Amino acid sequence: MLDMAILGLLEERDLHGYEIRRQLRDNLGILANVSFGSIYPALTRLEKSGAVQATDSGPGPEGQARTPKAPHTGSLSGELAVLRARRHPTTHSRRGKKVYRITDKGRQLFVQLLAEGGTLDDARSFGLRLAFARHLAPQARLSLLERRRAQLVQRLAQAEGANVELDVYARSVVQHTADSVAQDISWLDRLIASERAAFHPAPADLTYEGDIR
Amino acid sequence: MLDMAILGLLEERDLHGYEIRRQLRDNLGILANVSFGSIYPALTRLEKSGAVQATDSGPGPEGQARTPKAPHTGSLSGELAVLRARRHPTTHSRRGKKVYRITDKGRQLFVQLLAEGGTLDDARSFGLRLAFARHLAPQARLSLLERRRAQLVQRLAQAEGANVELDVYARSVVQHTADSVAQDISWLDRLIASERAAFHPAPADLTYEGDIR
DNA sequence: GACCACTATATCGAATCGATATAGCGAAAG
DNA sequence: CTTTCGCTATATCGATTCGATATAGTGGTC
Missing domain, CATH: 1.10.287 (Helix Hairpins)
Incomplete structure (x- = not known):
């Protein structure tokens, strides 16, 4: 259900997770208030299934990969945070924006989800579907x-x-x-x-x- | 949220899982259609927390099963039988039922859940709360x-x-x-x-x- | 320079759903 | 009589979503 909404937004333009949440909340907030705990896993599984592509956007206009500057804050908590991050080296991401772009497979999946996917039991699900019905x-x-x-x-x-x-x-x-x-x-x-x-x-x-x- | 509804039903009389689901569906079905995949885990955790007690008993004192004379045929009759059964819920006491009874702790928890517990964000949650508001x-x-x-x-x-x-x-x-x-x-x-x-x-x-x- | 608000990503546990498995039983169908 | 069908009844599994929480960079204000 959320996958469909995300793909629908990405049909318009490339977005990162935070922006997706903001657009959903600002435009369809009365219909569905989606939390980050849903959005980021959704983006991960959409990327894993090949429906979207993540492009690690840099801070400047050059868009190059960021130099991994170590958090040299000097504070004890900072050092502890680094140690914790190293202890769990799962992707140990730098906090850059991850801009997602929809793929051809994603567009295909989007129309399929829009037309058949999921239940239309609750108002939430149906409302989101109808909100993107112009693509049908x-x-x-x-x-x-x-x-x-x-x-x-x-x-x-x-x-x-x-x-x-x-x-x-x-x-x-x-x-x-x-x-x-x-x-x-x-x-x-x-x-x-x-x-x-x-x-x-x-x-x-x-x-x-x-x-x- | 479901815990509150279950406790509310058990305030009236002792029930087993299947009956709880039927009562919810028949009476508040337009509001919340609850699946077994929610009910049985909810009963388990309520029992684990001491809010309800499971009595492994057989047929309860209600025992009066109506004899359904149903001269019907085929699959069409099946649908009709379903409709009639929903209008006149017969309490068939069959094998291996787990009848649950609310405890004092459960009654305490019930009022607390009713008054403060959970979010009242969605219509579902609030509607269930209000449906049992006579206990407040x-x-x-x-x-x-x-x-x-x-x-x-x-x-x-x-x-x-x-x-x-x-x-x-x-x-x-x-x-x-x-x-x-x-x-x-x-x-x-x-x-x-x-x-x-x-x-x-x-x-x-x-x-x-x-x-x- | 300290503090605060916003941007941004990520993970965790809990709740719920839908599907599925298993089984007993009563009544109709053959 | 036996098979088949549908209702009763409990339970579990994977997936999805939520809310809370952790971490961190950025920019503005006092």
Whole structure:
């Protein structure tokens, strides 16, 4: 789920982890607040699978590899930090920016994740998918919306006869959630209608121009 | 989060894992669909912490199994049987059940989790908390509602100026999510007003000559 | 020069999910 | 009668995500 979002952002431009998090938080923050504990592992596995490439960007415009200057702070804590870092020499990274670039394989994976991947159970996952839906073909976009709609309708139907024997608070929560789901459905209905209108630009026009089989 | 829900159910009566899942799904399913992969580990850690006790007992005192006369055929009947079973949950007491009972420590933990524990970031967590809010003291209940409200207001404010430079789909998702949050807030407002009315049972207590409408 | 806020990467443990394995049992199907 | 099917019931595994925490460079302020 997060992989898809990251790839979607990298479609626009190359980014490093911190920037990815900021863009997600600033633009889609109300939808999904993603933590670093998710982003960095996600970037690592995307790189490992070949979907993105990391380019170690230097501090200056020359972009050369940074000279590994030792932390000569003179403080005791600094020396201890160096020792600790040497004791765990896993990649022992210098704190430079790692700028990631999407590969062809990544673009392929992105569209696949967008169209089929993952569940569209929760609003989080579906919302992120829809937020990048401009990268989908029109019929795939429509299919995404309709599948989500069907899922919500089913969820609503299941909750129909369940309100019995609940106290005020539980019933209020269930009722409010059901109302929210109903509103999600009508929102999806508007989106679906809009999609169909874009696909058939003259729905009430019965001339021979728009051939429908 | 799940621990709280399990303890809340066990406050009512002793249950085993499968029943816990069914009750959650049937009653609060629209809110949170919990999988066995969460429930059984949760029960294990609750038992390990002393909040619940497992009694290896067979069929409990409820024992009255309804005889399901079901003259149905094939796979279609299977679906119908599922639907009917959900409406009329029959407690089949079968082999090797682990029935869990809440302890005093568990009741203590339950109220603590309900009032303070965990984040109330997502609707899932808060909804489950509120669903069991009858076990809270009135002022703790009010505090829960108000903290959630403040959190949503902040979230909404953060998303104010973020709509720029998003395409149609992303903007639609963000806008719809913001609308949902706004509706959540007014729902909370109604609940808070209702709580305050219950706490001050005579809001129209007008000693002076006043207008009562 | 001390302090603080922001940028930046990384790791850890815990919680949850979805899939899967295993098995008993009742009823319909053949 | 035996097979098959579906429901009940417990458990585990790998993957993902979160929140907390550690580390460190940079730039601005008092």
